[in-house]
Amino acid sequence: MHGKVVVITGASGALGKVVADAAIARGARVACIDRTAADGDATTSRIHLGDVDLSDAARAMKAIDAAASHFGRLDVLINIAGAFAFETVADGDPSTWQRLYAINVATALNASRAAIPHLLASGAGRIINIGAMAALQAGAGMGAYAASKAGVHRLTEALAAELKGKVTVNAVLPTIIDTPANRKDMPKADFATWVTADELANVILFLASDAASAVTGALVPVRGRI
Template sequence: MAGRVFAITGASGALGSAVAKAVVGQGCRVALIDHVHDTPHGLADGDDVLILGGVDLTDAESAKAAIDAAAARFGGLDAVLNIAGGFAWEKVEGGDAETWRKLFRLNVETAANVCRAAIPHLKRSKAGRIVNVGANGAVKAALGMGAYAASKAGVHRLTEALAEELKGSGVTVNAVLPSIIDTPANRADLPKADFATWVTPQELTAVMLFLAGEQASAVTGALIPVTGRV
């Protein structure tokens, strides 16, 4: 992994921070992309870290500018980890149509815009990788999960379509499908849950980094459940 160049979206969140720290810890160079200006604790802009805050990934031109900046800074791009996204629990009855549009933009359009911008750079890598974050909850939607599940199902289909499109190019495209991730926000929302059954950010990170590594060349178009002990 040492020396590989990563672009990580949603880098300031709980999962994004865990992934960013692990990537840097393995000697990679990384661009941390987010709509906010916060950065993972302990990671500062430097020779191996490029921080790109204030980026609206729902805008294709903004996404392209960020990806191009990362490739220019490090002389190329080897892997994209699409972690940026959003969540909302809302029933269809009495719900807001805007919730569906918002989650589509946050989960599907962000990933599609980043992938579209990154593909030319990834094709020049000897082992280009795209890893998206889908959701196990999009395999079968639960109560109040219609809009979220529909948007994450869109990420799954995007992953499969891109994998087929890029076969033979050396670029693989896969997605991880976590259940509930053990984050402070999720603990606050579900205080009576058994946290021990949830997936930790570190566990999910390990799977994502395998898929982003050179050794995962035979895996593409996979939707991999990472569901912990649920």
Template sequence: MAGRVAAITGAFGVLGSAVARAAQAQGYWLALIDYAQDGPTTEGALALGGVDLTDAVQAGAAMDAVADRFGGIDALLNIAGGFAWETLQEGSIDRWPAMYRLNVLTAANASRAAIPHLKRSAAGRIVNVGSNAALKAGLGMGAYAAAKAGVHALTQALAEELKDEGVTVNAVLPSIIDTPANRADMPKADPAKWVAPDDLAAVILFLASEEARAVTGALVPVTGRV
């Protein structure tokens, strides 16, 4: 993958950072995009903090900045997203559009802005992060699961839209990711059964690779032993 350019959204988070480290080890040029102003970065990377990807204009400006810096974009890795647990009866109805904006709209805006650049790549790739929880939502997971189901639908629809353009679109569907926040929220759980960020990053980067040219529209479960 040496010399390919990857734009990673949500790049300053736990999973985004793991993906960035793995991509750098494979020789990618990196653009790290996040809503946070700053965060972990890697040598030679373009760091773009303070980008609100729910805003199509900001998403477009970010992708253009990546292409201007590196001469193009080969892979868009949509890691940006958000999670909230609350029941419908006791929670706020505002949580539903908030989850949609954080998970679906960010991926849609980033993808739409990156597509013209990806079409010029010899092997354009989009990889989204869905959720295994969206296949069967549990208690308190309604808003989050509905939003991630939207990511799944976006992935499949965009794969059809771009299948004749040389751009593949796929998604990973993790279960519980082993993060400090999840460990704090579930202190009695066994994190060894969860999905390590580095393991999920490996699947994401396979889908972004030239070797995955025959895979598009796939929703790939990455569930550990949950």
């Protein structure tokens, strides 16, 4: 990862922060993009681009181009921006389906489309998306979330086929990530069985590295101990 320029969407979230710190520790330079206001001052290894709605294609393009311009290149895009909702199909709000599509699928689509020219120029471009094990078989209350993450899986496969030999495109599929928010929502769960953010970051950054040059179109399960 040394010398790589990495864009991370959803960078102010629990997973995004861990991945950004881990990438920098490995020698990468990181552009952190998020919908929230910019958090922290720019350094030689990190810049923050805040107030970016990636579901808007034009704003996504502007942010990705700004990141590439700042560092002079772009090698890796890590699409972490996303959201979750637990609602049954019968009793939930139909608008939840559109909202989760916009946050989980459209953000990854728009960021990827904006990044592709820069990644092609890199010669070793990488896209890593965050899918979900829950999207392989939806359970009760998981319809909207699972459908949107299944869209991320299909986006990953389509991009991998279209960019074969030029840019690798993969997705990681976690179960439950050990975050403060998930602990609050499920206080009686066995946290020890969950995937830690550090463990997931290790898999993501492997896929972002030169060592994963032969891996593309993969949906990589990261089950933890569930």
